[in-house]
């Protein structure tokens with residue numbers, strides 16, 4: 352039995368589908384079990400990182416945990432709460448979803464503290480550090496439908512944009528197979544691409560122009576604060592994006608291909624598979 356936290360989110364949902372299709376029994380953790388889709392071999396459990404008793408119930412009898420904490424200031428505390436529950440319950444393996452460039456952001460990164468807690472836990476651990484998700488561009492859909500430019504906080508800076516389905520596939524492999532203890536994988540797509548590159552690919556897929564508007568750091572900060580994001584997370588996001596803008600985000604690795612035995616998925620393929628989500632009203 353594998354416990355998937357963040358089961359109602361982008362990566363967690365993809366992971367549930369993949370493990371269910373592979374016939375692996377899965378427990379899907381969420382604060383609202385009604386949100387978990389009915390899938391073969393998947394049971395929903397209520398769990399909240401701020402409620403240790405709920406975590407103890409969620410990990411009871413599981414062999415491995417996929418640890419995904421939402422992008423906000425308490426990431427490290429949430430990671431520590433789950434690691435403590437997993438240790439107490441005799442869970443063998445924990446796979447944590449972290450983020451690329453965590454070491455460079457250092458004290459700015461909540462994920463780095465969470466990674467340290469896991470490394471020091473004595474559990475069989477693996478850390479996955481994905482690059483920017485291709486699915487982030489779904490937030491452009493309303494602007495594209497309105498014919499408005501999409502915001503670009505990272506200028507011509509490039510990133511190894513990764514398909515969330517590839518991240519989930521790596522997580523599924525690491526959770527179910529041995530041999531990954533102590534490994535840190537940096538998960539990227541096959542190429543470093545900029546926001547204007549992504550807009551060009553989307554334009555080709557959708558058959559409509561996708562103009563881009565530069566978003567300076569101060570304006571980007573205002574947008575994130577206005578969206579109600581945690582103040583600490585806003586600073587991490589703004590700082591991380593400025594690193595990308597300055598050219599420090601172009602890392603591409605072959606970790607996805609090495610682990611899955613097939614190439615990572617290019618952004619344009621992700622966009623083609625999600626065409627309907629950009630066109631639907």
Ligand SMILES: NC(=O)c1ccc[n+]([C@@H]2O[C@H](COP(=O)([O-])OP(=O)(O)OC[C@H]3O[C@@H](n4cnc5c(N)ncnc54)[C@H](OP(=O)(O)O)[C@@H]3O)[C@@H](O)[C@H]2O)c1
Pocket residue numbers: 356357358359360361362363380381382383386398399400401419420421422448449450451480481482483484487
């Ligand atoms: N987006 C990117 O480009 C990117 C790149 C690298 C790394 N990351 C990392 O990826 C992670 C986000 O993954 P995602 O996009 O798949 O997540 P997501 O779609 O934002 O979903 C967040 C998940 O966290 C759960 N959650 C939130 N607060 C919770 C709490 N107190 N207790 C239990 N569960 C809680 C939510 O479940 P319920 O609401 O159902 O409870 C939901 O399933 C973050 O750690 C982020 O730093 C993101």
